[in-house]
Each structure stands twice: as structure tokens, then as C-alpha cells.
Amino acid sequence: MKTVAVVNQKGGVGKSATTLNLGAALAEVGRRVLLIDLDPQGHLTKALGLQAAPEHANMAKALLGQWAGELAELVTVYRDNLTVVPTSEDMFLLEPQMYAKTGREYLLSLLLDAMRPAFDYCLIDCPPSLGALTDDALVAARTDAEREGWVLIPVEAEDSSLDALRLLLRQINTLQTVLGIRVPIAGLVANKYDARRGRIATSTLEAYRNHPTLRLLEVIGDRKEVREAWRLHQPVVEHAPNSEAAGWYRNLAKEIEAR
Template sequence: MSSPTTSNDREKVVSKLPARLRQQVKIRAAQYGIEMQSAVEQGISDWCELASATAPVDTAGADSFATFLPPGQWEEFRQSAADRRVSLIQGLAQSVQLWLDTHPEPDIERPAITRRIIVCNQKGGVGKTAITAGLGEALAEDPNTLHPVRVAKALTKALRASEVHSDATEPDTDPLDIENLPGPGLRVLLVDFDPQCHLTNQLGAAPLPMNGDSLTNHMAGEPKGDLNDLIVPIDDDTFGGRLHLLPACNDAFLLDVRLSAVRAREAALERALTPLEGDYDVIIVDCPPSLGLSMDAAVYYGRRRDGENPGQSGALIVVQAEDSSADAYELLTTQIDDLRGDLQVDIDYLGIVVNLYDSRRGYIATSSLQGWVDIKDPRVVGLIGDLKEQKEAVRVKKPLLSYAPKSQQAVGMRALAREVL
């Protein structure tokens, strides 16, 4: 049943365990941030210390299960199972079930103040909408399911690799740099603040009619109903009712004109969205490629509020590894800095996302990426390759993380979500 291993002074043991329990302990251990073998070890230790066996566990369909335990623990477990006249398979199942019962599913850590993420850049075509959607999807993923995530060290490795030209579409990610982690399970509202309605269309929703109610009307102080009535769910089967969208309306083209007649217009977006905040942990605003009054309102909405920690809310800037993005970045940061000074508010940068990266484009791409990396503040928090899955997801009007959940882009979106968190 067991064979010694010298790699970490533990011994490998092989038994059988129902697939249901194997999956549950794997997920629960990840939720607690420990190795699966440590959970099994603790369960066996606690089971052996009980005065008697626990309630029988259904072991139908149990198949091979291997783990590593401290030397001698398996023999102690075998003796306890013999004393209690239960099979090793039943004893192991009871041990795992005992650990699960004493380590219930942890509560989702919800922010005291709804986090507000403003996804922006004055330049169009950099993929703000794709990043908005992917980030929101990653934040809303199921906490009781494991998803492949590129860990932080892999991002650092990828950024370093970008300094040397390669023929890969994006810097290679070693499989060892991928971890399977539970989803954050946050309640997320995506706000399509762009009159072009790209986010709305990409997620398969319908833009709001021009003669109806809209976010624009609420910001202009002329609502026609409850803004909450305009919100639509996104792919409940995948995101379990945690991901919602406030669709756009083409009337947002007129927003700057209408805001010019509104008192305290920089707070117009906040006044409109504040009633919704109690239902969400995170609100992500997909901004238009604009430097007008509507952008002022979006940036002000992302300012740091009283009692909010630095870096909880703020601006996430999406760029590409090419020169025009750098010019647009300067215009945007100048606007944000002006608002900081004029309104005396704290506006945090959450980071830079280099999107649609393809090192095959040569020196322009690699040197531009290095330029973004060199900025340091804000730092690069995401590197997303220019791959086909995102384009395909847009074509079929499905969220990327449900259309291609194991793609490199999906893995990168989850890494971005954890960097932003």
C-alpha cells in the first residue's frame, strides 16, 4: 500500500477514494490556501484521535487515490481502521469527510465599500472592452470550482522575456506557472459607458432604445424609471448570477452636451450608480475613448472615498505595445492629474494592461512593451496576447471565460483579476 520517498521525507500511499470527495477536498484545500496532501494528513490525524469511527460514507465508485503522508502515519491509520473494523477505503473516506466538515467553505471576502474600476484610455481600439469583460468575468467566477490561473511569477517572467525578441505570439508560459485556483466569487456589475455599445453587443445583450430610459438620462437628472430595471444578467450558468451588465444606449453621444447644464457634473455618474452599489462588490466601467466631461465623471467616480484603502478603486489603463498608445496615455494621465488638483481628490492608478501583444511584430512591439514595464508607477499588471479566442468569443457573443475558459487569454484575465484584487 505504501512506498517510501526521499524527496520531502514523506511516504507515498495509494488507496481508493470516491471522485466526489477527491474533488471536494481538492477545491476546499485550495480555498484555504494549503496543499491537498496537508488536508488529507490532517483529516487522517483527527480521525485516528476520535474515540470511534464517524458515520459511514458512501464509497461507491471509489477509484485509485495517491497522496504523501509523514512516515508512520499510514501504519497508525491502518491500525485504527482495523481496531474499528472498517476498511481502509472507508476509513480514508471518513477522514476526508471529517476534514471537510471541520473546514467549511470560507465566506467570500466582500469589500466594505464597493470597489469601482474605471477601464480607460483616450485611444480607441486598444481593447478596453475586452479587458473590462474579461476582468469582470474572472472576478465573478465560481468559488467552488478550480480555474487555471497564471501566477504572479509567470507575469514577471513573461515581461522579462519580452526584452528578447521571440517568434511566439506572446511570451511562453511554463505549465508549472499555472495554478488551479477557486474563483473569487464576487458580485460584479459591468457598466457600458461607451455610446458605441461594444461591451453590450459583445456580451450578447441589446443596446437600450433611444426613446427609453438610460444611464445618460439618470446622469442628466432626467430619469424615466429605476436604473436597476435596465440591468441584465450575463451567462448565469457559468457565473451563477454574480455577473450583470448595465447596457449602453447610443444617446451617450449627447452626454457631454447634457452634462454641461448639470450642476456638479463631475459627480453625475456617482449619483446615478450609487443606488446600485449595495448589490455589488465591484463595479467596472468601460469608458469611451474620450477626454470630455463624461470622462471627468468616470474618473471622479473611481476616486478614493473616505475610509477606502489606496488601490481599492481607481483607473485601470489599457494600452498596446505601440507608439500611439503612449501618446494617448500622456493625455489621459494629464487629465487625471488635473482632476486631482482641481477637485482635491485622490485618484489611484490600479495599473497598466498591455493588451493585444504579439512579439512577432518585432522591435516596435518588444521595445514598446519594455517602455511600459519601465514606468513602474503605475506598473504593468497584465499582459494579454493577441490570440483568436477573444475574437471568436466576440463573434458568437459569449463571455471569453465561458467560451474558452482554458485559453491563454482566459488564464491571463484571471491573473489580471488577482493583480487588481
């Protein structure tokens, strides 16, 4: 199983939409995909039209070692080849408890190791912060002799996204140094792009294209099909399979598959 952490501490950049639509594009070509909603706000869970996980059986309990059941009981089958671990209300209280755990950075990774044979890809929708949950997702997306993973960074074509990107790269470098691990970055995906917004949008996109160390994998335009699919709790490739937007997500899936 290859693990992709969809990360950016800046809110509103399209992390959940990227996770959902990339996952659906991979599932469309027969890949067995697990989506994990690690964001306490639960945007991915809501976008799929799912309910939050029950208080007695959820990812938060599993991360803290308070779930004695089978991990398979924590997942919800959404479509063929597309399975989801929804968020739960107690995710809001999880991070302070994680900080008290020894080896807290590896809690999610250990859980995913047990699920590895059942899936081809695991996509993790991260919260808009650089706290313990994001650290765990980054560590779970490491590459070593036993596992393969990457970080995918959704961005918008605006100056504040460039600033957030610099902070995120610093956090990833710190984790790699402190823990002695390798966390590869697959690249960037620019969301909600509209050249009509003027010079800030176009110049920022150009800065992403010319980044010295990161690849811009795909540009997702600001299209009504993406917004419609979100409101209808559907992936774009299902709601508007022949649209330009669906093609962008299929291209992004090909980029991930090619790694």
C-alpha cells in the same frame, strides 16, 4: 463596492474586451460584478449580444435626472454574478447636456452610490475620449473615506499608445488637483501583444514594464481565443476556460483583488 474605470482615450486598445473579460473572471470566483457601458458606440453592449437600452429608461436619462424609476430597472442580468448597464442611442447626445449641469463630474458617482450595496465590483467601459463621460468615470473611481476605486488603463505595444498614456495621466492629475480628490491608478494591461511585430512592439512593452509610476499588471497576447469569444458574445473564461488567454484574465482579476 469597488469601482474600476477602464480608461484610454485612444480607440482600439481593448477597453471593452478588458472590461468584459476581467468582469467575467471576477464573477467566476463569486464576486458580484456590475459592468457599465459608458461608450456611445456600445462595443461592450454588442460584445455581450445585448440590445441598446430603450429610449425611455437608460443610463443617459438617469445621469441627467430624467429617470424617476428604480435604478434596478436599468440593468440587465447577463450571467450569474454578472450584471450589465447597456449603452443607449441617446448617449451620443449626452455630453453637451452634461456640461450644463452643476457638479457634472459627480453625476455618475451619485448614481453608483445608490447601487453600492448590491455589487462587489463595478467596471466602467469608457468612451475613447477625454470628455465629460470619461471625467465622470474617473471621479466615480476615486478613493476616499466612503468609497474605493481605481483606474485601469488598457494599452497596446505601439508608440501612439505611449503618447495617449501621457495625455491621460495629465487629465487624471488635473481632475485630482481641481476637484481635490484622489484617483489611484491600478496599472496597465497590454492588449493584443505579439512579439513578432518587431522592435516597436517589444521596446514599447519594455517601456511599460519600466514606467516610473505605473505597474504593468498583465500582458494579453494576440490569441485566437480572445477573438473567437468576442464574436460569439462570450467571455474568454467561458468560451475557452483552459486557454492561456483565460489564465491571463484570471491573473488580472487576482491583481485587482489583491489591491
